[in-house]
Amino acid sequence: MTRLLHIEDVYKSYGDKLVLDNIDLTVSQGEFCTVVGPSGCGKSTLLRLILGQEEPSEGRIEIKGQQGALPDRTRGIVYQRYTLFAHKTVLENVMLGRTLTEGQWWNPWYRNKSHVEEAMEFLRRVRLEDAAGKYPHELSGGMQQRAAIAQALIMRPPILLMDEPFGALDPDTRSDLQLYLLELWEKEKLTIFFVTHDMQEACFLGTRLLVLSQYYSDDRGMGADVKRGGKIVSDHALPKMATSTEVMNSEAFRALIEQVKKEGFDPDFRQHVKDFNLKHPDSFQTLLQSEYNAGQ
């Protein structure tokens, strides 16, 4: 498995507020990486940094060995909102990537049969072939998200970033789309980086679960002047189970949820940086002397 995404010593602050605090992370190809954490832990910020939408204050972010690129074809994105282009039909939306890169985007009458066929194939896969001629505002939220996934997938991005893509959907549609996304991931051998605040979703979907949290302790002390931001406090390798929601009722799954809740979401439970559960084979951690003073 090749190293697709590499993040080292990344910090991000907005003015005085430190959001991400010395993030180290490597993601291999084929991984379904979910990131979960309490609000304000910086998970969406981390995704924006990987996407190139924002720059890290310090540190390196590499996609396939390339450092610090602006948004381009190396990363696909599905947002929670603003997913489709409102002035184009669903088919045109899904085809857009092809039209932009291989077709004539400046020509409003341009139609390429192979592009249409490919887009229709993707629409079939997301079960939207009947909605091809409709405009986004005529679709339900779940259908819009499915179209947005097809739109991103047609370009076969090396890594697909998803920022709470199902956050605005009702529970039924949501679990429908979760199963569906797992199916796609398996069939298309995708690499996915999926940010959510929903622990169930994160534990259910991922082959690797990262917990990002601002609730931890280190050797910098607990003084009010110490600025502390979100860190990866645990990194679980998850067994890739059968793609069924049944698993959510199992004992092991419930235990995992409890553990994640404690590690990431409990302000009173603060692990020390040296005790983080970073057992995933790709996991690594570079601590500063101030964070962990081993000789003390």
Next chain:
Amino acid sequence: MKRPVFLGLFAQPPKALQIVLAALPFVLLLVAYLVASDIRLEANPNDKLLPSVGQMVDAIDRLAFQPDRRTGDYLFWQDTLSSLQRLLTGLGLSTLVALTVGVMMGAFNGLFVLGNPFLTFISMVPPLALLPILFISLGIDEVGKIALIFIGTFPIMTRDVALSVRGMPKELIIKAKTLGASDFAVVGTLLLPQIMPRLITALRLSLGAAWLFLIAAEAIASTDGLGYRIFLVRRYLAMDVIIPYVLWITLLGFLMDLLLRILLKWRYKWYQG
């Protein structure tokens, strides 16, 4: 649940009442005018201030359907044509500039920094104060009048378009880039089409200003046009011409606005706002 018909926060007038209510102010104004005109004409049949409907119809019939004794033109239509030509040319230029310059400025930060302070400055200059400069430098025929309408409307429209483009969700632009779009493709396939409805709205809002500048320019130096005619016959207190002309100008403005509104609804169904 019983909703009040007219008064109160939750009032819901039935359809028929809505029409009556909407028509009421117009009817009141009309009746008030007719009564006042009647009273004045009763006292003095030669009164010019509040002409009767018949006198106005006569005046328009003379101007619109009989050739002018001196030039042989149908003055009413000649005036309308000249005015519309000036108005549409000026507004057309403004729209073109707003679309090209505005979208480019909104899309590219560098161009925004370059152009925005200057545009803000230009939009603060009162266009009517520029009128003498325009007439001196460009002459008193068509160019000067069109230039006034253009200068009066383009800065605000361009700024509006630029700011709207900047206000679009960054997510859309980033998404287009992840789909492999070049910078110009983002402008061409995303920003330009998405700004069109906003541009039409900006155009609708500029109609009033454009008419103002048109009438002002025609009033000062012209040989035809709706504004010219009004200010010409003002010397003879010819209210029987002025009032129908004002109504005609209002109607033209209303129709243009309606046309743009229909275009917006018909062509840009996805645009809500």
